[in-house]
Amino acid sequence: MDAHVFPNRPRAWPLALLLAGSLAGCASMHGLHTHATAIDPARVEASQSLAGSKLSAAAWPQDAWWTRFGDPQLDRMMDTALSGQPGLRMAEARVRQAQAVAGIVGASLYPQANASLRSTRQRFSEDGTVPPPIAGSWQTINELSLGVGYELDFWGKNRAAVDAALDRAHAADVDLQAARLMLTTALARTYLRLDLAYAQRDLAQDTLQQREQTLALTRQRVAAQIDSQLELTQAEAALPATRERLAAIGESIALINNQLAALQGQGPDAGARIARPQLAQVSEVSLPSNLPAELIGRRPDVVADRWRVEAASQDIKVAKAQFYPNISLNGLVGLQSRGFDNFLDAGSRVLGIGPAISLPIFDGGRLRGNLGVRQAGYDMAVEHYNATVIAAVHDVVDQLVSLQWLQQQAHEQDEALRLTEHAYELAQARYRSGLANYLQVLSAEGQVLAQKQQVLQLQSRQRELRLNLIRALGGGYQPAAVPGATSVAHVQAPGSKS
Template identity: 50%
Template sequence: MNSCKNEASAHPRYRLPLAARFSVAALVVLLSGCSFNDLKPVSSLQEPGNASETLADSGATLSPSAWPNQTWWSSFNDKQLDNLVEEALAQSPTLRSAAARVRQANAMEVIEGASLLPHIEASASTTRERFSSNGTTPAPVKGTWQNVDQATLNVGYELDFWGKNREAVEAAVGRRKALEVDSRAASLILSSAVVQTYIALQDTYEQLDVAQALLNQQIDIEKLTQQRFTAELGSQIDIKQSQASLPASRANIAALKEMIELNQNKLASLLGQGPDRDRSITRPRMLASNHVVMPSNIPAELVGHRPDVVAQRWRVEASGHEIEVAKARFYPNVNLTAFVGLQSLAFSTFNDHSSRILGVSPAISLPIFEGGRLRGNLSAQNAAYDLAVENYNQTVVDALRDIADQLSSLRWLKERMAQQVDAVNTAQAASDLVNLRYGAGLATYLQVLATENATLAQKRQLVTLESRALSLQANLSRALGGGYRPELPVTSPANSTVVDKS
């Protein structure tokens, strides 16, 4: 009978407290999860808009494999341009800065990853100490000076039950991936800037050709005017009028030569070089393509070919993991620490087996009252996620608009070019006819001047449109991602949501 009583009394003493502990722990975790269930992101990733009608109306040939290659500038068939872009990509301080940011993010990823592993450290110390005569130290040590020698091996590990550390590592991975893609975006921006400056340089050279041809024509007309005056077919006024146009044309040529040097200086700067580098940059010889081939499914695949879109997508991923880190902070932290070593008051006994010390210290901490700091932190991470999502959505919209702009401009440029060629031919024919009549004494110099100005204006416009064709070709390659083939996040951009682990 007494044994039964003893067994009955053992149950509440040993089993109930253990069950109660688990119940209390489960209740604490449940209450922690309920304390933030009302805090969630409000934004979601959107599907890219349709572009089938835009592609169909563009007049371009459609092909699933028509994305630009990584050396898209080689399509202009200018070897000097190829060399300049390669030099810029190799020497630019901007790209080296982007690479440094990637290395910095990689180091932060390593730091975050260290939290998933145990940390082990060794320590050793020797202390000369006088022990109190009235303290807890017993005789014969109390009241004496002693050397305390100690060496320990310390081990610590955080039990990541709620995934806080794992999510922090994933967030660091997302940030590093975003910066890697930003580096590729910077390369695309730099190569586009080199190409566009090179196009401007070629345009200036061609404008110079037009201006020089006009000057030569004006010199010939001035000689013809002198001959007409000698033959008493003209007046001194005609001579002065013909001579008055020469300084203005020479001034225009000087301005164009200045613009050539400025564009060369800009190219040298884009290459990360000093102004002397531009001395070896010769006249561009770029050729525009007469046939445009476009990818057939731009909206669906654009997110995998535009580095700016992909970088924003990785930032969304990182923000999603940061939310999970913020949620895990509501739950208890469980840490294990242990040490093993030697401790002795005399160095002669330091290595004795009896000098060994051992210790294990499990610890748990739970936030009970923190003044709303954890909820505020989670709210901030939710807002950061919403911001990243909306930035992604806007980047996709801007990317589609960018492509649509290039296609619209290319489509209408064909018609403008055809009309401009007719305008140049008509103006040149009229100028030639007036010059013949002027030589025969049947037209005035004012008529010659008027037709010259009209022809010059039309030729300048044609040169501008030819440069515009080159620029649009470069812009289209840039808008399509410049040959980028990234590593995409695991989740689908259109369906990605933050996983609620509460």
């Protein structure tokens, strides 16, 4: 560009750049560093706890894991919940918000241009700095300008800020998957409770039928003067208690249906249309052969924490870059004139270009404090990640341990039920033959009922533990992107030695 365009060009700004660089060490980062180290999941000791488990490379849950239950009604309810649950839509909105924030921060990487047009009708003071004939007169001042600015990101501050915002957007997206997993497992768990309630109702109806038969037999014995009115009254009193149990189960079914409707984001009438579950038998549980190393990439909560660690490491880079000069280039081109007659003439043009430099020299410790905050935030993010990893491994082992011990409980429970049913049959036989009284029959019947209830509870708990294992393994989540390596190492910024 020739000298006619920019007359008297300043040649001092390269010297200013050199001086700014030499003064950069005035704000010191000495003594500030992070303390936390991210845990290596492969070193979490769990081999002994997982020993004896059936392993399979294909044992990770599928995305639509609930289809394993083989219930079309449950599949439809899951689809409805995933598309219309308000809590899930809130999580989706948070993802869009984080992405928009990343877009705002990302604007700092590009030049900024602004245009302005102004026309002002102004009376100039007769006693001001403007000389006659303009002084004391009304004039129209017209200005048209286009300003361009670009910050030179020598120290990577803007790039690190953008990366931090993108990492938080990734974390918000993974939080959405965590909310999705929480919703689907809550819906499935409630559906299992509904299936248990129907099974309990069947048991209560069978008990009512048995007690009605016993009442008929007791009436015959009273008529034959084998039993007294006392035994008849006891047999009659057993029926209202059983009907009360049926009414309580009916209330439980209605309330569970309401909960299922709420989890789907629908009104109570949707719950009234829910039919009895038709769940298939879930196959034997097996564990992935690459536990616990790959668990960190399968659990949404762990992956989200990894992204937050990455974002915190980028925040440190931003804080460290603020110790160095901030340099930008600014340019201006436009027109300025008094009146409209010569507004578009070449002589009305206004041109300008030059650097702008700001350098922290003494700030009372603000920059050091800000860096300390970011480093502490990084340490907290790393330790939270470590705690999440350890909790995730324990979660898997807890479900596995409970399933293993539940098998032994179920075996013993089946034997207890067999024995109590045999005792009940003997008591009935003795009662029919007149060798036992009704109290013995009632006691044996109560034991059978208690054992059958326990069997139902164990079967329900087994399915719930398998559901919990699916959740503990991440519910079929597979991340689209994985955080970089800076989240597991001590973070350094350009020019730092701390």
